[in-house]
Amino acid sequence: MSVSIEQKSSKPPRYCNGRLMAACCFCIVLLFSNTPTLAEEVVVAIKRGTPNTKPVSRYVLSAIFGMRLTTWPDGSAIRVFVLPDDNLVHATFCKQVLQIFPHQLRNAWDRLVYSGTGQAPEVLSSELEIRTHIASTPGAIGYLTKENLDDSVAILPVE
Amino acid sequence: MTQLPSSQLNSPGTSLKCHTGTSRPFSIETLLLAILCLPISLSCHAVELFDTVQIHGFASQSMFxxxxxxxxxxxxxxxxxxxxxxxxxxxxxxLPNLRLSMQILSRRDGGTNNATPVIDFGLLDYNIDLNSDYRLGIRAGRVRQPYGLYNDTRDVAFTRPSILLPQSIYYEGTRDFTISADGLLVYAEIQKPWGNLNLELFGGYARTDNKDTQYSFLFQNSYGTLNSDPSFVGRLSYESYNKSLRLALSGVYTSMSYKKNPTYDTMPSGNISYDAIVLSGQYNTEDWTFTSEYSYDFFTHSDSGYPYDFKLTGESYYFQAAYRFAPKWELMARYDAYYPNTNDENGLAFQASGQGPAYSQFAKYWVTGLRYDITPWMMVRAEYNYVNGTALLPPQGFLNPQTGNPDYSSTVQYWSMFGFLVSFRF
Incomplete structure (x- = not known):
């Protein structure tokens, strides 16, 4: 006759809590949808008379709006103006022109600002403000929808 | 098998992560003065000046x-x-290519950091854009250590994937030692259609005048002085054009010397070195972010004599996924593991030698969390950690027996932690 000893595990159930929670949360996500963009075209605008600006490559534009390239070819400072992260024109510009997601751009700025290695672009509240600032600030660059363009600013063509 | 110092008997875990030290006390008056003087002292250039000055900040409160x-x-x-x-x-x-920046940080962590404001970084950054593709630069002063993906902004909750960073790579106990150091950093950056390549090399002195750091390296309360010898940190990072792929290789070479207090000290004088190599990778889509980092480290105590001298190789890694399932919402899951001694990953040899429990020789975290950005400047987050092992318990608790885990007998192997955080930034 053998005596069976019931062995109780001293270990608590290990990962079930985390897994269960994750599974529930992943089900919830199916109920939501994600960020929209505008159908309208967004173009890059600069101050009239900015020196030595030929059509710019997308990757150079990405360096400018990523705040890594901070001077124009003549050595003068680039001043970047943008709209808030959750603005539709901003999202459209990021996705269609830069081909970067807005949250990625925000992460890049945060890394510069909170590590002392760079500055963030200046955030303005409307396209009108962007246009006024670009028209009056030396070295300025920003973006506008075509309907908000006028002669006070110049278009920077993107290659 | 590696011989661990018997002095670890009282310390839960031979945990040691990363590199740098303490915070030099800095008066709040000086801070305010510095901030106010920046724009005012140059007000002759009024508009120009204000256009070139930026002030940013953050505030976070956590509950555990x-x-x-x-x-x-x-x-x-x-x-x-x-x-x-x-x-x-x-x-x-x-100037268009000369920048001065400084951050003042005040931190409470239930242990030795009691909210005293310290200079987190304070530096002069000069760079030359050779053309739109190539850039060279130098930073001097107290600069961020180029280490991994998250070290650059590790105190800013908005930039972290969770309330606590993966402890395997970003251990709280050596936070001050890792975050910034005093010296020179040179960098070179290449911007091309295929992406951005950035090389940063730092040489200088780590911040070691901090209780947490000293405890993390010495495994006991010490009364002497821990000084940094010249140390080097470098990082080569790559970012794809659209920032979807980020890769980094970081290397850390630090050495320190401990001088015992001649009148009262149980820790003998000696030399300590901590070297590590860290591989980092991150892949982003619109809704998903996958991140993983791996570190292999070499930790040596020498010239202290038996039983204090030892040589350990440690290993850490984590896998993490974040899902932005709706605008303003993010869900995160992570597995995080740390082994301070790769020759004794289950800690059985450590336990057999009578130095402490096996579970102090590893830490495995299962973490899941939820983030909600109420506005771009206000965020709340909740997270749950299920942990096996105590190798990554920060030393704060051990240094303050009233509030912490004063010794092995007060620790347990399986534990869990729920956290809640609210954070603001501008």
């Missing part, structure tokens, strides 16, 4: 409640609010 072990103060079955992070920084673009 845990089972088994204390985290950042008495958190066992008790909501603990002892973890607070406040920071303010200013930067001034003096």
């Amino acid at each position: 409640i845990s089972s088994g072990n204390n985290m950042f103060g008495p958190s066992i079955s008790n909501p603990n609010f002892d973890f607070t992070e406040l920071g303010i920084n200013g930067s001034w673009l003096a």
Whole structure:
């Protein structure tokens, strides 16, 4: 006759809590949808008379709006103006022109600002403000929808 | 098998992560003065000047409640609010290619950091854009250590994937030692259609005048002085054009010397070195972010004599996924593991030698969390940690027996922690 000893595990159930929670949360996500963009075209605008600006490559534009390239070819400072992260024109510009997601751009700025290695672009509240600032600030660059363009600013063509 | 110092008998875990030290006390008056003077002293250039000055800041308050072990103060079955992070920084673009910046940080962590404001970084950054594709630069002063993916902004909750960073790579106990150091950093950057390549090399002195760091390296309360010898940190990072792929290779070479207190000290003088190599990778889509980092480290105590001298190789890694399932919402899951001694990953040899429990020789975290950005400047986050092992319990608790886990007998192997955080930034 053998005596069976019931062995109780001293270990608590290990990962079930985390897994269960994750599974529930992943089900919830199916109920939501994600960020929209505008159908309208967004173009890059600069101050009239900015020196030595030929059509710019997308990757150079990405360096400018990523705040890594901070001077124009003549050595003068680039001043970047943008709209808030959750603005539709901003999202459209990021996705269609830069081909970067807005949250990625925000992460890049945060890394510069909170590590002392760079500055963030200046955030303005409307396209009108962007246009006024670009028209009056030396070295300025920003973006506008075509309907908000006028002669006070110049278009920077993107290659 | 590696011989561990018997002095570890009283310390839960041979945990040692990363590199740098303490915070030099800095008066709040000086801070305010510095911030105010930046724009005012140059007000002759009025508009120009204000256009080139930026002030940013952040404030975070966390709450932890845990089972088994204390985290950042008495958190066992008790909501603990002892973890607070406040920071303010200013930067001034003096010339198109010359920038001055400084950040003041005040931090409470339930242990030795008691909210005293310290200079987190304070530097002069000069760079040359050779053309739109190539850039060279130099930073001098107290600069961020180029280490991994998250070290650059590790105190800013908005930039972290969770309330606590993966402890395997970003151990709280050596936070001050890792975050910034005094010296020179040179960098070179290449911008091409295929992406951005950035090389940063730092040489200087680590911040070691900090209780947490000293405890983390010495495994006991010490009364002498721990000084940094010249140390080097470097990082080569790659970012794809659209920032979807980020890769980094970081290397850390630090050495320190400990001088015992001649009148009262149980720790003998000696030399300590901590070297590590870290591989980092991140892949982003619109809705998903996958991140993983791996570190292999070499930790040596020498010239202290038996039984204090030892040589350990440690290993750490984590896998993490974040899902932005709706605008403003993010869900995160992570597995995080750390082994301070790769020759004794289950800790059985450590236990057999009578130095402490096996579970102090590893730490495995299962973490899941939820983030909600109420506005672009206000965020809340909740997270749950299930942990096996105590190798990554920060030393704060051990240094403060009233609020922490004073010795092995007060720690448990399986524990969990729930955290809640609210954070602001501008």
